[in-house]
Every structure is written in C-alpha cells, then in structure tokens.
Amino acid sequence: MAxxxxxxxxxxxxxSQLTIAAMLLRKGIQIDRIWRQAGLVYRSxxxxxxxxxxFKHFREDILHHNGIHLEEIFYTEEELDLYMNRVFKQHPKxxxxxxxxxxxxxxxxxxxxxxxxxxxxxxxxxxxxxxVISDHAYSYHGTLSKDHLMKxxxxxxxxxxxxxxxxxxxxxxxxxxxxxxxxVLKEHVAILEGAPPHFELPGAITGLDAISVIQRDYxxxxxxDENGNLLDNVYFEGLxxxxxxxxxxxxxxxxxxxxHLQPLIQAxxxxxxxxxxxxxxTARVGLSKNPRSMIERTSNRFQKTLEVxxxxxxxxxxxxxNENLSTPHSx
Numbered sequence: 001m002a003x004x005x006x007x008x009x010x011x012x013x014x015x016s017q018l019t020i021a022a023m024l025l026r027k028g029i030q031i032d033r034i035w036r037q038a039g040l041v042y043r044s045x046x047x048x049x050x051x052x053x054x055f056k057h058f059r060e061d062i063l064h065h066n067g068i069h070l071e072e073i074f075y076t077e078e079e080l081d082l083y084m085n086r087v088f089k090q091h092p093k094x095x096x097x098x099x100x101x102x103x104x105x106x107x108x109x110x111x112x113x114x115x116x117x118x119x120x121x122x123x124x125x126x127x128x129x130x131x132v133i134s135d136h137a138y139s140y141h142g143t144l145s146k147d148h149l150m151k152x153x154x155x156x157x158x159x160x161x162x163x164x165x166x167x168x169x170x171x172x173x174x175x176x177x178x179x180x181x182x183x184v185l186k187e188h189v190a191i192l193e194g195a196p197p198h199f200e201l202p203g204a205i206t207g208l209d210a211i212s213v214i215q216r217d218y219x220x221x222x223x224x225d226e227n228g229n230l231l232d233n234v235y236f237e238g239l240x241x242x243x244x245x246x247x248x249x250x251x252x253x254x255x256x257x258x259x260h261l262q263p264l265i266q267a268x269x270x271x272x273x274x275x276x277x278x279x280x281x282t283a284r285v286g287l288s289k290n291p292r293s294m295i296e297r298t299s300n301r302f303q304k305t306l307e308v309x310x311x312x313x314x315x316x317x318x319x320x321x322n323e324n325l326s327t328p329h330s331x
Contacts, residue, residue, distance in 0.1 A: 006134050006141035012247040016120040018136035019098045023122060023170055026096060032255035033179050034062060035248035038268065039191035042210040043203050044217055051214065051238030053245025055191045055206065056198040067177030074164040077157040083165050084150060091126040098168040099123055102160055105152035108140045116159040181256065185320055192313045208309055215302035222291050235282045243275030267315040274308040277301065
C-alpha cells in the first residue's frame with residue numbers, strides 16, 4: 001500500500017534499502033517483492049573483508065525482475081560541486097531522491113561529531129539554504145541546512161573508506177513486470193552451491209563453502225587478538241546482512257500466499273534465526289574479557305549455521321523439483 005508517511009520503518013533493511021523502499025512506496029509501488037537475494041559471498045582482503053548476502057547488482061536485479069529503473073550517479077571528491085548542484089538545482093519535479101553523507105556531520109544523529117560512517121537518506125524537498133529530508137534509519141523527518149549537507153558530503157571522502165557519493169532516483173517503473181519465482185529460486189541454488197556472484201569480485205568464495213572459511217578467519221582473529229580489540233562489530237554487520245537477506249526471502253515468498261512454499265519459507269526463517277544468533281554471538285565475543293575461551297562455542301555456532309543452510313539448500317531443490325514435475329512437458 002502506498003504511504004505518505006514521512007518515516008518508513010523496517011528492522012531488516014539497512015539505510016540505503018530503507019531509503020529506496022520509501023521512494024518506491026511514495027510512488028505507490030509494493031515492496032514485498034523487491035529484496036530477494038539471500039546468497040552468501042565472502043572475500044578476505046588486506047584490510048577487512050567482504051561479507052554480504054547479495055550476489056547481484058541491486059539496480060540490475062530490480063530492473064530485470066521488477067521493471068524498476070533506478071538511476072544512480074557517482075560523484076568523486078573532485079566532483080563535490082557537481083554533487084551539490086545535482087541535489088539543489090536538479091531535484092525531480094515528482095518523486096524523491098537518495099543521497100549519501102557522513103553521519104558525523106548530521107546534527108540530529110546520535111553520532112553527530114562522535115563517529116564517522118557512510119550513510120544514505122531521502123531528500124523530499126529542496127530550498128535555497130536547506131533540504132527537507134527523511135532519515136529512515138534514525139527516524140528523523142525535518143530540515144538539514146545546505147551547510148551541513150555540504151560538510152557531510154565532503155566528509156565522506158575525507159573520513160570514510162568510500163571514494164564517491166551516490167545520488168539515486170527512480171526514473172521509470174514498468175508496472176506489468178513481475179518476478180519469476182522459479183528463476184529466483186534457481187539463482188539461489190546456484191549461489192549456495194558455489195557459483196560466482198553476478199558482479200566482479202575476484203577471489204570471492206560463495207555459498208555453503210564460505211561458512212567454514214569465515215569461521216576459520218574469525219577464529220584466527222580471536223587467536224590473534226592481543227589488545228581486546230576484535231573486529232566484532234565488522235563481523236556482526238556482515239553476518240547481520242546475511243541474516244536479513246534470509247528474512248527478505250521470507251517476505252518475498254510469503255507475498256505469493258502459496259501453500260507449497262510454506263516449508264521453504266520456514267527454511268529461510270530458520271536460516272535468518274541462525275545467522276542472527278551467530279551475529280549476536282560475535283558481538284558477545286567482542287565484549288568478552290577472555291574471547292579465546294569462547295572459541296569452541298564459536299565453532300559450534302558456525303557448524304549449526306552450516307547445518308541450517310544445508311537444509312535450506314535441500315528445501316530449495318525440492319521446491320524446484322516438484323515444480324518441474326508438475327509442469328507438463330511439451331511434445
């Protein structure tokens with residue numbers, strides 16, 4: 001149902017997803033079938049790692065499956081003036097836009113002048129010296145001065161790992177387009193069995209095989225921690241992203257109200273619960289005075305998650321097989 005509510009709340013979406021959800025809802029577009037990527041992609045790198053549930057570019061995915069044309073422009077540090085010009089001089093006559101900023105420079109944010117972080121919010125209206133925004137992640141609807149917006153945009157380049165700001169808007173929607181459920185499920189089988197993601201990420205490990213590698217790297221980080229400074233929050237964020245991706249599939253599949261999908265919906269719900277418990281456990285390890293004493297329990301949690309994901313993969317294959325059996329073969 002379309003909503004004119006200034007703030008959209010959903011505990012399973014991040015700030016970027018919340019902003020896009022609100023933008024779609026303001027156009028009267030249902031969002032239950034928008035997020036449906038529950039894979040597992042992991043790559044360790046020199047500084048940190050990539051750990052996500054998505055395995056396709058979001059823009060390409062919603063264009064292909066939903067007919068939604070989401071446009072996006074990237075602005076480097078040298079293009080900051082162009083970014084500000086886009087925000088203040090080229091705001092669409094109909095619809096809202098998504099902009100990126102650093103939370104450090106947002107006066108209403110609890111992390112104002114305390115912590116840097118790349119963030120996304122929705123711009124509803126533009127005036128000469130301020131914008132009207134909805135920051136769904138922090139439940140703020142109100143004004144943000146041009147000065148603060150400029151500082152927050154510049155701070156992205158200076159104080160976050162990001163090298164560009166992003167400006168997004170919905171250009172067009174082909175309302176007759178609906179996702180192909182079986183195709184979506186087959187994509188999930190492929191990624192969980194180790195197929196490469198649909199974007200360039202050399203060295204990435206995907207699917208069930210990634211779980212033991214994540215476990216090894218995380219336990220190595222516990223063993224190598226001398227200063228009580230584990231990357232618990234970083235692991236937590238990645239594991240929580242994977243957990244939420246499973247909840248997205250629960251929402252997606254439930255929207256079809258098909259009885260034969262219920263076991264699969266439950267399997268995704270079980271996977272959500274397992275990844276959430278694992279994420280929360282890493283947070284506890286990070287707070288522990290003796291994290292090494294929790295290594296065995298950590299291993300057990302990872303193994304439990306692997307079992308749940310294996311069961312999910314089996315359930316996915318069963319639904320696809322049953323669908324194939326019920327489809328008449330052409331002679």
